[in-house]
Amino acid sequence: MRVINFNPGPAAMPLPALERARDELLDFQGSGMSIMEHSHRGKVYEAVHDEAIALLTQMLDIPATHQVVFLTGGAHQQFAQVPMNFLTPAHPSADYFLTGGWSEKALEEARFYGTPRVAITTQGPDKRYTRVPTQAELRVDPSAAYVHFTSNNTLFGTQWHTFPEVGDVPLVADMCSDFLWRKFDVSRFALLYAGAQKNLGPSGVTVVVASKEFMARGRQDIPKVFRYSVHAENNSLYNTPPTLAIYLARNVLAWIRDLGGLDAVERRNREKAALLYAALDRHAGFYRAPVERDSRSAMNAVFYLPTEALDATFAAEALKAGMAGLKGHRSVGGIRASLYNAVSVEDVRALVSFMDHFVKTHG
Ligand SMILES: *Cc1c(COP(=O)(O)O)cnc(C)c1O
Numbered sequence: 588m589r590v591i592n593f594n595p596g597p598a599a600m601p602l603p604a605l606e607r608a609r610d611e612l613l614d615f616q617g618s619g620m621s622i623m624e625h626s627h628r629g630k631v632y633e634a635v636h637d638e639a640i641a642l643l644t645q646m647l648d649i650p651a652t653h654q655v656v657f658l659t660g661g662a663h664q665q666f667a668q669v670p671m672n673f674l675t676p677a678h679p680s681a682d683y684f685l686t687g688g689w690s691e692k693a694l695e696e697a698r699f700y701g702t703p704r705v706a707i708t709t710q711g712p713d714k715r716y717t718r719v720p721t722q723a724e725l726r727v728d729p730s731a732a733y734v735h736f737t738s739n740n741t742l743f744g745t746q747w748h749t750f751p752e753v754g755d756v757p758l759v760a761d762m763c764s765d766f767l768w769r770k771f772d773v774s775r776f777a778l779l780y781a782g783a784q785k786n787l788g789p790s791g792v793t794v795v796v797a798s799k800e801f802m803a804r805g806r807q808d809i810p811k812v813f814r815y816s817v818h819a820e821n822n823s824l825y826n827t828p829p830t831l832a833i834y835l836a837r838n839v840l841a842w843i844r845d846l847g848g849l850d851a852v853e854r855r856n857r858e859k860a861a862l863l864y865a866a867l868d869r870h871a872g873f874y875r876a877p878v879e880r881d882s883r884s885a886m887n888a889v890f891y892l893p894t895e896a897l898d899a900t901f902a903a904e905a906l907k908a909g910m911a912g913l914k915g916h917r918s919v920g921g922i923r924a925s926l927y928n929a930v931s932v933e934d935v936r937a938l939v940s941f942m943d944h945f946v947k948t949h950g
Contacts, residue, residue: 589602590906590909590910590911591909591910591911591930591934591937591938592911592912592929592930593910593911593912593913593923593924593925593926593930593934593938594911594912594925595741595764595785595887595912595916595923595925596741596763596764596782596784596785596790596925596927597784597789597790598784598785598786598912598925598927598929599927599929599930600788600789600835600839600929601839601842601928601929602929603838603842603845604788604835604838604839604841604842605838607838607841608834608835608838615631616631618631622635622830622831622834623830623831623834625830627824627827627828627830628824632830633824635830635833635834635837636657636822636823636824636828636830636833637822638837638841639657639833639834639836639837639840640655640657640822640823642837642840642841642843642844643655643794643796643840645844646767646770646840646843646844646848646849647767647770647771647773647796647849648770648773649773649796650773650774652774652798652799652800653773653774653776653796653797653798653799654796654797654799654802654819655794655795655796655823656794656795656796656797656802656815656818656819656823657792657793657794657795657818657823657828657829657833658780658792658793658795658818658823659791659792659793659828659829660793661782661790661793662689662761662763662780662781662782662793663692663696664793665693665761665780665793665795666692666693666695666696666697666761667696667699668813668815669693669697669733669735669759669778669780670696670697670699670700670701670703671700671806671809671813672802672805672806672809672813672814672815673732673733673757673801673804673805673806674697674700674701674703674732675701675732675806678701678730678731678732679700679701679702679732680701680702680703680704680728680730680731680732681697681701681703681704681731681732681733681734681735682703682704682706682727682728682731682733682734682735682753682756683697683703683704683705683706683734683735683736684706684707684708684720684725684734684735684736684737684751685705685707685708685709685710685716686708686709686716686718686719686720686736686737686740686743686745686747687716687737687740687741687742687743687745688740688742688743688918689737689740689741689742689761689763690735690736690737690740690761693735693737693761694735697735701732703735704728704731706725706726706727706728706731706734707720707724707725707726709745715743715877715919716740716743716745717743717745717877717878717879717882718745718878718879718881718882719740719745719746719747719882720751722749722751722752725751725752725753727753727754727756728756729754729755729756731756732757733756733757733758733759733777733778734751734753734756734757734758734759735759735760735761736751736758736759736760736761737760737761738750738760738761738762738765738766738779739762739763739764739765739768739884739886739887740764740884740887741763741764741785741886741887741916741925742887742889742916742918742919742923743878743889743919744878744883744884744887744888744889744923745878745879745882745883745884746765746882746883746884746885746886748881748882750771750775757777757778757798757801758775758776758777759776759777759778759779760776760778760779760780761779761780761781762779762780762781763780763781763782763785764781764785764786764886764887764925764927765785765786765884765885765886766779766781766785766786766787766794767781767786767787767843767849767852767928768786768852768853768856768885768886768927768928769849769852769853769856770849770850770853773796776796776797776798777797777798777801778795778796778797778798778801778802778815779795779796779797780793780794780795780796781793781794783832783835783836785886785925785927786886786927786928786929787836787839787840788832788835788836788838788839789831789832789835790832791829791831791832792828792829792832792833792836794836795815795818797815797819799819802815802816802819803816811825812825812826839928839929843928852928855928855931855932856885856886856926856928857885858932859885859926859930859931859932859935860883860884860885860888860926862932862935862936862939863888863924863926863935863938863939864876864883864888865939866939866942866943867888867890869943870942870943870946870950872950873892873893873946873950874890874891874892874942874946875890875891875892875893876888876889876890877889877890877891885926886925886926886927887923887924887925887926888923888924888926889915889919889921889922889923890921890922890923891920891921891922892921892922892949895920897949898914898915898920898921898922900949901913901922901945901949902914902922904941904945905938905941908937908941909937910937910938910941912925924938
């Protein structure tokens with residue numbers, strides 16, 4: 588029996604992607620072994636690897652100037668790898684937009700390699716973040732090596748609905764928790780990264796989409812394994828890639844294609860978010876949604892019940908009703924419903940009817 592999974596990450600996977608993996612597990616396409624037992628240099632694995640890249644390239648319309656690279660190490664490695672590659676003695680500064688805990692962590696790692704600048708923070712006096720900045724608030728240092736921002740703040744439930752304009756400065760984004768929630772213009776980014784475990788598959792693979800020219804400009808005096816250019820030149824086969832995770836990402840990408848591509852995914856996601864936030868607004872005297880309206884995330888909805896005890900009761904009763912993963916992040920408490928691509932409109936309808944009922948019985 589599968590439950591409805593609102594986990595923040597690792598998160599729900601689409602059932603067809605899992606069923607396909609189950610069916611192919613012991614004997615991948617008549618090869619007599621599972622995909623994870625194949626050489627990463629063999630034809631069988633390479634076809635899967637290239638298909639995952641091709642699916643992603645098609646659905647995002649990735650231009651020829653850019654390339655998909657599969658890495659490991661998660662977003663945390665990217666926090667370090669970006670400054671390691673792009674901060675130099677001549678360009679020691681980069682601008683960071685702070686909109687949550689992950690962007691703070693990215694900034695911390697950059698300090699090992701240069702003198703990053705906090706270009707803006709939306710942290711409130713209570714240490715919380717309840718919005719992303721408006722374009723009018725942004726002042727970018729034109730000599731910065733890059734600008735780094737977090738497109739969706741998984742913990743606080745805020746999201747950039749319009750990406751920042753930063754002039755000629757290379758734009759770098761941590762897109763872990765909203766990558767593929769809709770189509771977007773990849774050409775605006777010098778580099779973006781996303782750990783797979785939110786919208787794309789299991790943990791273990793990190794997708795990087797970057798400008799080839801930008802990657803080539805990265806430092807050459809750092810170990811090869813940390814150079815984007817080395818992985819790009821080797822089609823993400825410089826060393827053994829996480830083959831099973833890439834195979835599962837391939838299954839998820841094929842599922843998105845079969846669903847009708849990213850336009851269909853976006854319609855579903857907007858409908859889900861509209862349903863959930865409408866419920867929060869309908870019961871605004873009971874559920875408190877701290878995020879400013881224009882910054883509300885379509886991927887992670889954060890809210891609070893009147894007391895911490897009720898937060899706990901809500902999560903426990905929801906679990907009994909077959910809905911898992913609703914407890915808020917330990918640092919902010921409350922409830923968080925993560926509505927990633929694999930969560931269906933029906934799943935959200937079930938949560939909303941549970942929320943309506945909870946108000947009647949506990950309000
Ligand atoms: C989950 C998440 C991370 C952390 O990813 P790791 O794979 O654990 O390094 C970083 N940034 C954002 C926005 C996330 O949602």
